[in-house]
Amino acid sequence: MRKKKDTVLRVGGQSPYDVVIGHDLSERLPQMLGVGVQRVAVVFSDALSELVRPVLDSLAAAYDVMVLPIPDGERAKKAAVAVSCWEALGEAGFTRSDALVTFGGGATTDLGGFVAATWLRGVKVVHVPTTLLGMVDAAVGGKTGINTRSGKNLVGSFHEPAGVLCDLSTLRGLPRPELVAGLGEVVKCGFIADPAILDLVEGNDPAEITPDSAALRELVERAVAVKAEVVAADLKETGGAKGHPGREVLNYGHTMAHAIERTENYRIRHGEAVAIGCVYVAELAARAGTLDVDVVERHREVFARVGLPTTYAKASFDDLHAAMKVDKKSRGSQLRFVVLTDVAKPAVLAGPSLADLRDAYTAIGGRS
Template structure:
């Protein structure tokens, strides 16, 4: 099964979900591109060589840039390395960057493309569940700094995204499950059918190896979550209003990542973050007990964490004040007023925040 989701922004592009898509990804390279920078992580060296051969077969010149895996690759130093490769290889405005890897790699590749010559084309080949449903779609690019995650970045939409689910067969189960946190988020904020599928298919989704049925379920969930994001991004590319709903669970989740120096998987941190804002919504009188319990049930069923150590509130609060959604000194959270109905909560009473933290503390 191949699904195509169009992200209908001012410069529309397609996100394709299916198997064996690398040849099609190469065929989608912009006409006129002579050189192609393939930014990839070290574990994907063999697949990058495969992609290099496919690019060479079209008469173009591929250049490989291997970068550190995960968040270690999202630094100014690594971006500068990529810029040096582009400069030494004489890349022009008609050339293109390809990002092949997890969310950190696609974020980095997009940022490098956005900043080289004030913007060159980027084609994304996400290889993890998280990257497919979140990082590679929507045009957000960025790198981390010592002050926080994604504080330096740019909006730079890809010309195409190719979600080749063959990569998921060798993805460690823990990384697959961590990516499902973002899928579940899409169910809580808009497509509630996602939640029903996850609840019914949890054993298949968390199995050590993916059989054919599990692959089909996963592909449907990925396509559904991408549609959620595509609809939101088409209405609000630069996060001026609606797009903020995609940050459900992220303010607290990013604070965990920062406090843990990015040693937590993003999906694990967002999982706790979703339970935190569910508890916050309950305390604010917006969400009933059953909806909060459903958060815990779905996430723990997948093996995701729903608690965090109880002695780090001051550090987390400081980190949340650096969040991109904060305005001045006012914290802003996306909460639910019923499942599928996200709203914004601005400047909540500190007692509510402390109460929500107590509810997720261990």
């Protein structure tokens, strides 16, 4: 079968770069790294030592390659892991003429991007995300970071990549629950900006949304296009035009999602927490009078259709409320939520009442 042409999406802004979507893309890496690069350090999850081999082989033909294996998942996003990478780069004499490549899920992208952003105040990095979540969320947009005991991604920086390779072939070995979790961010993009994503999910058998399906490819393309447009207009989350929340819109559902992740000590998948968080904030918007109940119900239906949770009751409201207060979008003691007035019509709700916050949690099955 003839290989379908790769899709190239341009992310604009001060440092434009391409996001390439397709299959078997490792041969594109040297072109993305550009001229002048002598050495490449590959940051990858230690659980992917076999899957990373084609990338290492492709790079070894043109560069001196060093490997930087890191722990899998959120365990990688710690200061100690970043320090170990910095020390390895220092011992190797890594300079500004060298570059990093990240290979793994969103946690690897976040950690590897942070190392690239901070080594010598910034060196070139290309991301090769290997999870659906990484492709549509973490790898695009230049946000990097690590976690602390106080919360998720509270230490980080903006550092745009030189390019992103979304190689759908790497998803073939992804456990189904991980693929489903990635759809949480995809569906979120449908609600905040592109209703065609919701139509695709509603019009396809979820079991047939697989790594080699045309449906998944289009979902990835559309979700990446949403994020590319948003970050090009507002890289550092300073605000959008004409009342649009700007980059903050990408945090739809994330205030509650991050609170759930923290109370669960990150044992819940990010996309699962996002699905719950989106349903929660839809319920909150309904109580604030900005969103029709039919759209709230559509949240439940679409997220549930792909197999994502829409209820939560494992923590008390008070514990989650305390966690939400350290969210990066808060202003002083005032909580801020991205909400919808309709599908693809986002706004900001600042300082909702405690009663509405509590009632919205009860509406998703929560306990006081």
